[in-house]
Amino acid sequence: MADQHTAGVGEETPPLTPMSLATLLGRIEHEWATRKKLFDLPNARIWKPDENVDLSFEFLGRPCATPIGPAAGPHSQLAENIVLSWLGGSRLFELKTVQVLDELVVQRPCIDMQTIGYNIEWSQELLVPQSLTEYVKASMLIEILRQWEPLAEYIGSDPGPHVFDMSVGYDLAGISSDKVSSFIRGMKDASSEIEVLRSELTGSWARFTDLDFNPQISTTLTLSTFHGCPPEEIESITQHLIDEHDLDVIVKLNPTLLGYETVAGIVNDELGYSDVTVQEAAFTADLQFARGIELIEELNQYAKDRGRLFGIKLTNTLVVDNVKQWMPEDTMYLSGPPLHVLASTLLQRLAEALPGRLNIPGHDGDIMVSFSAGITKDNLADSIAMGVNPATVCSDLLKPGGYGRLAPMLKALTKEIAASGHTDLVGWKAARQQQAVADGYDTSAARHVAFIRGAGIDDYHLSGNEKLPRVVDNDLEMFGCVACNFCVTVCPNDAFFSIKSLDGMEGRQQYLLFTELCNECGNCLTFCPEEGDPAMIKPRLYSDPELFAGREGQGFLLEGGRIVDSRGDTGLADPESMTLVQMLLDSEQGNPLYSSTQTEAST
Numbered sequence: 273m274a275d276q277h278t279a280g281v282g283e284e285t286p287p288l289t290p291m292s293l294a295t296l297l298g299r300i301e302h303e304w305a306t307r308k309k310l311f312d313l314p315n316a317r318i319w320k321p322d323e324n325v326d327l328s329f330e331f332l333g334r335p336c337a338t339p340i341g342p343a344a345g346p347h348s349q350l351a352e353n354i355v356l357s358w359l360g361g362s363r364l365f366e367l368k369t370v371q372v373l374d375e376l377v378v379q380r381p382c383i384d385m386q387t388i389g390y391n392i393e394w395s396q397e398l399l400v401p402q403s404l405t406e407y408v409k410a411s412m413l414i415e416i417l418r419q420w421e422p423l424a425e426y427i428g429s430d431p432g433p434h435v436f437d438m439s440v441g442y443d444l445a446g447i448s449s450d451k452v453s454s455f456i457r458g459m460k461d462a463s464s465e466i467e468v469l470r471s472e473l474t475g476s477w478a479r480f481t482d483l484d485f486n487p488q489i490s491t492t493l494t495l496s497t498f499h500g501c502p503p504e505e506i507e508s509i510t511q512h513l514i515d516e517h518d519l520d521v522i523v524k525l526n527p528t529l530l531g532y533e534t535v536a537g538i539v540n541d542e543l544g545y546s547d548v549t550v551q552e553a554a555f556t557a558d559l560q561f562a563r564g565i566e567l568i569e570e571l572n573q574y575a576k577d578r579g580r581l582f583g584i585k586l587t588n589t590l591v592v593d594n595v596k597q598w599m600p601e602d603t604m605y606l607s608g609p610p611l612h613v614l615a616s617t618l619l620q621r622l623a624e625a626l627p628g629r630l631n632i633p634g635h636d637g638d639i640m641v642s643f644s645a646g647i648t649k650d651n652l653a654d655s656i657a658m659g660v661n662p663a664t665v666c667s668d669l670l671k672p673g674g675y676g677r678l679a680p681m682l683k684a685l686t687k688e689i690a691a692s693g694h695t696d697l698v699g700w701k702a703a704r705q706q707q708a709v710a711d712g713y714d715t716s717a718a719r720h721v722a723f724i725r726g727a728g729i730d731d732y733h734l735s736g737n738e739k740l741p742r743v744v745d746n747d748l749e750m751f752g753c754v755a756c757n758f759c760v761t762v763c764p765n766d767a768f769f770s771i772k773s774l775d776g777m778e779g780r781q782q783y784l785l786f787t788e789l790c791n792e793c794g795n796c797l798t799f800c801p802e803e804g805d806p807a808m809i810k811p812r813l814y815s816d817p818e819l820f821a822g823r824e825g826q827g828f829l830l831e832g833g834r835i836v837d838s839r840g841d842t843g844l845a846d847p848e849s850m851t852l853v854q855m856l857l858d859s860e861q862g863n864p865l866y867s868s869t870q871t872e873a874s875t
């Protein structure tokens with residue numbers, strides 16, 4: 273069987289077309305009624321807080337009910353992604369980075385989670401005003417779902433507060449442009465955006481029309497510093513964000529801060545990733561450790577003098593050579609298990625170099641440390657014990673299970689805290705710090721680093737991360753497959769959905785694609801065990817005639833629940849597939865875009 277990971281070709285970004293608020297609400301209603309799922313998340317994977325264990329923390333002074341959430345990336349771009357993260361238990365959302373260049377061509381495929389994590393996706397795929405609308409929609413949807421009766425028994429009586437944290441990049445000129453400034457202002461006061469969206473609350477959602485939606489979507493921001501961003505630029509951007517926008521700011525740092533020798537030594541030698549080529553030149557261009565320490569101190573003081581809060585985030589991805597060549601581009605960005613070791617080591621070094629300054633146990637300073645690097649269910653508790661607030665996740669959510677992996681993470685953390693006799697994060701972290709000191713370490717971070725680079729190294733070493741996704745010797749077809757559901761769960765945009773097979777059809781489930789939500793990132797191709805690309809082979813549904821006309825390959829254009837046009841791979845209409853797709857859409861589970869009554873009315 274051909275290795276799917278030799279098949280990559282660079283192609284242009286397909287347009288990502290967000291669904292309207294009304295459509296998303298229709299999906300929610302229909303999916304819950306027919307499948308007891310929300311955006312394909314089974315109700316068993318909805319996080320319900322344990323009333324006896326308080327997982328809350330303060331994110332730059334704002335209350336936040338759990339210490340996890342999506343890191344800036346594909347899980348925090350569209351409104352439904354953010355809602356899915358919230359359902360899974362996320363309460364801190366580092367939103368997808370917004371930048372002035374919003375019509376960049378990102379090559380495809382752009383995500384490779386076959387083993388550890390690599391990507392070449394470095395920018396948002398929506399126009400800046402569209403990003404604002406998505407974040408406002410997400411905020412309104414969460415507000416509605418908090419009060420939506422059918423969900424009450426699954427989310428508990430109090431899902432607690434959450435925080436949306438903006439992310440912008442990548443230089444001062446872009447960040448101070450009108451486009452990005454308007455975005456930031458819009459996020460701080462989304463009153464007008466909310467009023468427009470309010471009109472979409474119709475039908476059974478009309479009773480939420482008068483809800484007092486909070487217009488302040490976000491008042492904090494994490495600055496994503498791209499590789500090569502000079503220290504003066506980081507400094508002036510942070511000052512600009514504080515002075516011009518009155519924001520509390522976090523600076524996301526790169527693992528290059530550790531220096532080339534340390535990074536190459538850890539990744540290549542200690543962890544055994546001999547095929548990873550760390551780019552030495554990137555280290556010279558990036559912020560150096562000594563200057564980094566000064567900068568953190570200076571910016572913290574700058575923020576404090578102006579009554580604002582400051583933090584750091586560890587870390588962004590590591591720039592490496594694209595030796596695999598599955599994705600196009602010469603450079604790719606590494607994430608996942610090896611990055612966890614780098615970021616934890618960086619935290620330990622920073623803790624040593626900034627005694628008493630960080631807001632972690634054993635320091636009790638005021639510089640908050642946020643974290644994103646290879647967080648999994650297995651290392652979440654040890655990571656949180658280091659004092660990081662929050663631990664955000666990206667690569668792990670791109671593995672099978674997707675957003676459904678969040679609630680088990682929180683359950684494991686809750687269990688760990690309860691088992692040690694504590695009832696809240698704060699008390700538990702203090703006890704973990706005492707234990708670390710009793711065991712001879714300065715901080716819990718030092719203890720964690722000793723473990724992951726010592727007895728616990730297997731989870732991060734090449735040997736523990738080289739297993740490839742399962743393959744079966746079968747060509748993927750439009751109808752019928754092994755029905756593993758991976759295409760649904762690994763898609764951050766929830767572009768796939770499934771419908772129960774009809775009599776006479778092969779397989780338990782049939783999978784269909786909302787083409788307009790698919791940006792061909794390649795993640796379903798990686799995990800589909802069969803031969804072929806699910807995003808190209810499964811029925812591609814369109815609701816926009818222009819997009820349907822402008823794109824190639826098979827597709828089915830829908831209007832009011834009916835297929836009004838279709839074409840096969842060769843460009844010819846395919847009556848047999850059209851009949852089958854229409855039958856599936858008309859079946860009991862039907863098309864999530866149209867409620868059963870709408871479908872009936874239109875037949």
Ligand SMILES: Cc1cc2nc3c(=O)[nH]c(=O)nc-3n(C[C@H](O)[C@H](O)[C@H](O)COP(=O)(O)O)c2cc1C
Nearest residue numbers: 343344345369391496607608644645646665666667
């Ligand atoms: C596909 C993908 C897209 C990402 N996009 C962004 C981004 O837009 N802005 C950003 O600051 N970081 C971005 N990141 C980095 C993540 O936010 C995170 O810092 C990094 O992946 C490490 O976490 P992980 O090991 O859990 O993936 C992206 C990562 C991935 C894998």
